[in-house]
Amino acid sequence: MARPRLVPTARSVAADVLVRVERDSAFAAAALDVELDRNIQLEPRDRALATELVYGSLRLRGWLEARLSRHAPRGLSNLPPEVRAILVIAAYQLLALERVPAFAAVSEAVSGVRAVAGERVSGFANAVLRKLSKEPKPTTDELARAALASADPALTKAIIESIGEPATLALFAATEPPPLGIRVEDASTRDSWLATLREARPSASIEPGRVSPHSIALRGAGRLTDLPGFADGAWTPQEEGSQVVALALGAREGDVVLDACAGRGNKTGLLARAVGVSGAVDAADLHPKKLERLERELGRIGQRPRSTFAVDWASGTGGATGPYDRVLVDAPCSGTGTVRRRPELLLRRAASDLDDLASLQRSILSRAATLVRPGGRLVYAVCSVLRAEAEAVVEHARQCGLTPAPFDAPVAAIVAPGDATSFRLLPSEHGTDGYFVASFVRT
Numbered sequence: 001m002a003r004p005r006l007v008p009t010a011r012s013v014a015a016d017v018l019v020r021v022e023r024d025s026a027f028a029a030a031a032l033d034v035e036l037d038r039n040i041q042l043e044p045r046d047r048a049l050a051t052e053l054v055y056g057s058l059r060l061r062g063w064l065e066a067r068l069s070r071h072a073p074r075g076l077s078n079l080p081p082e083v084r085a086i087l088v089i090a091a092y093q094l095l096a097l098e099r100v101p102a103f104a105a106v107s108e109a110v111s112g113v114r115a116v117a118g119e120r121v122s123g124f125a126n127a128v129l130r131k132l133s134k135e136p137k138p139t140t141d142e143l144a145r146a147a148l149a150s151a152d153p154a155l156t157k158a159i160i161e162s163i164g165e166p167a168t169l170a171l172f173a174a175t176e177p178p179p180l181g182i183r184v185e186d187a188s189t190r191d192s193w194l195a196t197l198r199e200a201r202p203s204a205s206i207e208p209g210r211v212s213p214h215s216i217a218l219r220g221a222g223r224l225t226d227l228p229g230f231a232d233g234a235w236t237p238q239e240e241g242s243q244v245v246a247l248a249l250g251a252r253e254g255d256v257v258l259d260a261c262a263g264r265g266n267k268t269g270l271l272a273r274a275v276g277v278s279g280a281v282d283a284a285d286l287h288p289k290k291l292e293r294l295e296r297e298l299g300r301i302g303q304r305p306r307s308t309f310a311v312d313w314a315s316g317t318g319g320a321t322g323p324y325d326r327v328l329v330d331a332p333c334s335g336t337g338t339v340r341r342r343p344e345l346l347l348r349r350a351a352s353d354l355d356d357l358a359s360l361q362r363s364i365l366s367r368a369a370t371l372v373r374p375g376g377r378l379v380y381a382v383c384s385v386l387r388a389e390a391e392a393v394v395e396h397a398r399q400c401g402l403t404p405a406p407f408d409a410p411v412a413a414i415v416a417p418g419d420a421t422s423f424r425l426l427p428s429e430h431g432t433d434g435y436f437v438a439s440f441v442r443t
């Protein structure tokens with residue numbers, strides 16, 4: 001007999017995203033966008049629930065599976081990914097959400113399992129979830145520790161050693177998905193964009209960022225690219241911490257600047273604006289396709305790079321010759337500072353990745369340093385909170401003719417006051433993703 005097809009709901013959308021994250025190694029945020037776009041009939045309330053279920057259950061996935069396994073004598077690993085995803089989503093509702101009645105979570109999960117795996121497996125799901133629903137809910141503190149317990153223990157230990165336990169708990173245990181960020185191209189127009197966006201989405205939370213003068217943080221505003229101003233190039237989606245990194249380079253009118261790991265140009269746009277028509281920005285990256293995207297993206301906001309270079313910094317400097325007044329090295333890293341936005345990282349990253357990353361970061365830094373003019377500035381940044389990718393790389397910089405130097409950018413007054421030559425951004429302190437940023441001059 002054909003199995004019944006169920007009408008998509010917040011829970012089924014969330015389960016589909018978890019399957020794509022596990023089976024296709026998809027990024028959760030991108031997979032969620034695709035699923036929400038495919039299911040435009042979902043009400044805003046259901047879209048918000050789907051988002052919460054995806055972020056929350058990925059953050060706690062290892063722990064949720066361990067709790068489910070206590071009632072599944074043969075474990076969960078033999079079950080199809082679709083069934084495991086449905087069980088994890090249901091377990092998250094039972095253990096971590098107050099407002100969802102247990103019977104609703106269990107009965108929808110059981111119907112979902114029946115539709116994908118048949119009557120026998122749905123009976124098993126029913127038995128497991130009913131037992132789980134009788135267990136006491138963990139406290140907020142226990143839930144925060146459950147997020148830590150879901151990641152590779154060696155990685156968790158390294159993060160705690162880097163930023164301390166309270167900041168680690170705050171990083172892992174964000175109870176709601178972070179806001180979406182936009183960068184208003186002309187910071188002097190931010191107030192008027194705040195008013196325009198609030199008028200367009202009266203029920204959303206739309207607030208100025210805390211550190212970057214370009215930043216606006218939005219919650220519940222729907223898809224950013226549908227909002228007024230995007231199509232005209234008045235603003236660009238960009239998380240606030242990422243803006244701060246670009247601002248920390250201190251690029252000014254007339255400077256010749258290299259964005260050494262420019263990717264799709266998130267930071268290049270800010271740099272191009274800062275140097276103006278009398279300066280120039282070059283952009284380099286390993287992937288030519290990203291550089292093509294960068295050119296299109298900068299075109300949308302009325303900017304363009306002087307040159308782009310496809311460079312593998314691990315083996316040379318490619319076509320980039322310099323000298324540059326300022327170089328931004330926004331290095332590839334573990335991404336541990338972004339777990340609140342990319343909770344799937346906790347399932348994928350292991351402490352064993354760190355040695356390879358640290359060695360890549362050192363080679364990128366030493367090659368990029370050769371392109372800075374004497375007396376010029378290099379800013380090194382990672383969206384990581386780990387010392388191995390931060391302070392340890394700074395030590396190496398001294399061997400590359402780079403001397404730590406206080407930032408000369410206005411934003412430093414907020415994030416690196418006094419003579420600080422490096423700073424960390426943390427969700428708990430700045431409301432941004434986690435970053436490490438260090439400033440040097442070429443000696």
Ligand SMILES: C[S@@+](CC[C@H](N)C(=O)[O-])C[C@H]1O[C@@H](n2cnc3c(N)ncnc32)[C@H](O)[C@@H]1O
Binds near residue numbers: 261266290313333
């Ligand atoms: C942290 S991302 C920075 C992206 C960009 N700056 C942004 O703000 O979105 C690091 C970038 O380094 C690039 N990359 C990785 N390995 C590289 C290598 N060996 N040489 C050059 N670029 C590399 C990646 O393609 C990626 O775009």
